[in-house]
Amino acid sequence: MKKITIFIFALLLSFHYFYAQTTTVTKQNTLIKSNHNFGLTNPVYNQNSPMTYDPSQVSSKGAAFSINYTNQGGTSFDGYPSGTIGGYKAGGTYSPGNVNTCGMPVQIQDLTDNLRINWKTSQANANDSDDKWWATINVIFDSGTSTSEPDPDARDYDLVIQNVSYMQDDLTDFINPGGRYWYFAREGTPDPVTGIKPIKPFTLYINGVAYSWAVRYKFFDYPAGHPEVDKNDKVHIKFIPIDNSAPIPYLDHSLKQFIDCTKNYIAYVQLNPAELTLANQKVGESTLWIKSISAGYEIYEGASTLNNDYFYTTIDNTAPNALTNLTGIKQSGTAVLNWDASTDTAFDTYSIYRSDNGGAYNLIASDIRINNYTDNTVTTLSYNYYITAKDRSFNESNASNIVNLDFTPLTTTLTAIDDAYVRNGTYSDINYGTTQNIQVRETTSNSNTRNSYLKFNLTGISNIISAKLIVTNTGTNGDVNVSEVSNDNWSENTITWNTKPNINSTLGSYSFNNSGNFDLDVTNYIINELQGDKTASFALTGSTTNYMQISSKEGAVAPQLVILYKNDGSTAKQTIVSKQLINNENESFSTESDIVLYPNPTERTLNLQINNPDTNNGKIEVYDSLGRLTQKSAITSSQMSFDLNGTPGIYILKIENNESVITKRVIKQ
Known part of the structure; x- marks a missing residue:
């Protein structure tokens, strides 16, 4: 009864207060x-x-x-x-x-x-x-x-x-x-x-x-x-x-x-x-x-x-507070942005601003009313983004934090997993799979014709933009034809003239006119091979009697396939290329966090910090944007430096350390 009396009193008091007002x-x-x-x-x-x-x-x-x-x-x-x-x-x-x-x-x-x-x-x-x-x-x-x-x-x-x-x-x-x-x-x-x-x-x-x-x-x-x-x-x-x-x-x-x-x-x-x-x-x-x-x-x-x-x-003359925690990810060729929602009581819309390759910021989207946005207009540039909020008086906040999403195409360099040459005539059953140079020559003289074969494993490669086959001429000058082969069922340790795969259509040719690297565009062929067994084999044949030599993977510079691929988050790319792709050995991956590069971009000097350096077998190779080897060094300590004395542009570091191969991109200003 006491509780009921108190409740009625409180109710009457609230009514009295309401009507009194x-x-x-x-x-x-x-x-x-x-x-x-x-x-x-x-x-x-x-x-x-x-x-x-x-x-x-x-x-x-x-x-x-x-x-x-x-x-x-x-x-x-x-x-x-x-x-x-x-x-x-x-x-x-x-x-x-x-x-x-x-x-x-x-x-x-x-x-x-x-x-x-x-x-x-x-x-x-x-x-x-x-x-x-x-x-x-x-x-x-x-x-x-x-x-x-x-x-x-x-x-x-x-x-x-x-x-x-x-x-x-x-x-x-x-x-x-x-x-x-x-x-x-x-x-x-x-x-x-x-x-x-x-x-x-x-x-x-x-x-x-x-x-x-x-x-x-x-x-x-x-x-x-x-x-x-x-x-x-x-x-x-x-x-x-x-x-x-x-x-x-x-x-x-x-x-x-x-x-x-x-x-x-x-x-x-x-x-x-x-x-x-x-x-x-x-x-x-x-x-x-x-x-x-x-x-x-x-x-x-x-x-x-x-x-x-x-x-x-x-x-209302007061703009909303600047937005916070803008983040971005690359996803299937788009830039996906997220940020903390505005807490302004009169919030109305968000605006998206973008800078392309460090240029001026431009408004790319407005009237956005949710705190995420997908930019599907990106191509192959580096983009910076910031977001603003507007209230219903169109007062606009200051910029949020800036987030960068770099869609600049990346390069991965694949080393031939098999390379060998074969010779006809009395040498038809002999295997030449471990020489430091593979040979090319075309002649009617018995036992003097030589063809070379290269094989690359394409596992983990996708969304390619271009592919170049790079070889290093170590012999005389001349023309070398590059062709498809009928199958990939050959090994550098067993291939001979008598067991070599058939040569199919010609992809192009090199014209050796000096010693050094030469490249050939093989993009369409690699795209086709990716639809199949993800293995690409090439036959190299001569068109003259000149005796030509090409450095093998056992030599100074291995044949390489330099692939430029989309950096758009579509799929995982072969940014870590294990040695299993090179010699079919078991692998033990390092992580990319084991390698720190700074400063990047750099004007010239590049410093490397390598956790757990492999000072016995580790090595570092530097390639330019065309995939040409410009420097090479053994890993000697956990702190190393390189002098990038070439022209400004993008360079790729290929770092072999503790049974793994990691590629890093460096920008030289």
Whole structure:
């Protein structure tokens, strides 16, 4: 019993507190806060339809109110109970708004997006069959001075924003000669039956959800002598929700967006020349003053509780905080960005900025409303990204942290896993698989023709851009033909003239004119071989009697296949090439973290830190962007340096250490 008594006492106390805070409006116009100004209007205050508000909440909720509306009979317009911000007339005195506190009065030409309307409505018992009401905003324009009382008879531009109403509008044009009539802004392909174009929506967002309005342009064509003939010079524009069943939950958007829309959407309304001239003259005329904004209910019938939960304006000149934790990954040829969501209460959109190869940043995407983005326009460049946030006044934050995603193609160098030469005649059964040079010669002299064979394992290679076969001439000059072979079922330790695979189509040729490296483009052949057993074999044959020699993998420089591949995260690439691919031995991988290069990029000197250096068998080779060997050194300690004295560009370090081969890319500036 004690608990029940305490509960009832607390409940009565809360009711007493609630009603003690509520004040009833007892006249048509009541100024509830001067200077700002906030005013409440109840045209039916004496018709059993009381309007109440909480004076203690005016500073936070503005012109909020609740009206218990009861129709006293009839179906005509009963009035517009509403709250007003800005200029307001009460007790026979007009008080201009304070531009510093509410943003008005302001001329259209000086209006910015910093002035936002904040409005939220709710209703109770308002959806019965006899209820008829519209929740709307009315913007009051005037052509007088900044402080003069607006003249409603001289107002030729009306702007109404509907939040919700008792029923869904049918959004159809209304043709009514001799009276009021209207058209909706439309665009797109006409309906094949009616010939009418679809509505052109005006769309705003709250928390990433889109809410759209139809924009209606009302004109007047009253005959001379009609009591409302003065309206013939007026253009009345109303924003009507396209889906009345799911209205925007609240407004927190710039007034300028709506005014700009009324001007811009004229182009989407089917107007005759006179109507077009009138619209261009009256709609959004730059010198008009915005004196005040009212929000409330157009009431006609029924009995319901209609609320302005809050209604005020915000002057927002403060940008959101800079975004944090921007990260990026390469994924299937795209750049995928993620970042921490903005915590700004008026957040609206993100913007994505990108720099290509260190160039200027450009906006590549805007109006993003989720905290991730996929850039599918990347090619083979290095990209830097940053993100900004905008609020609903279009204030833009400073840049987030910058993230780099490098799609510059990478190079991997494969060493021949088998190379040998064969000789005809009396040498047809002899194997030459361990010599330091393989030989090429074409002659009709018995026992003097020599062909060479190379084999490469392509396992782990994909998404190639180009492939070059590089060999080193160590003998005389001449032309060497490079051809496909019929199969890969040969080994350098067993191949002879009598067991060699057949030679197929020619891929190209080298023209040796001095000692050194020569390369041949074999891209298409490698692409085809990747579709098969991922092994590529080549036959090298002479076209002259010149006796030519090529360094083998047992010699100074092994034959190499230099592959340029996409660096786009599509698949794992052969960035670590195990020695098993070279000699079929068991392998023990190192990780790339065991090798540290610095500085990178470098102007000349490159330092290496090698964890667990293999000072017995380890070695380092430096290749240029064409795959040509430029330097070679044994691993002698955990700290080493190289002098990159070649031309600026990309260099590849091939590091053999502890039974693994790791390639690293270095940029020389």
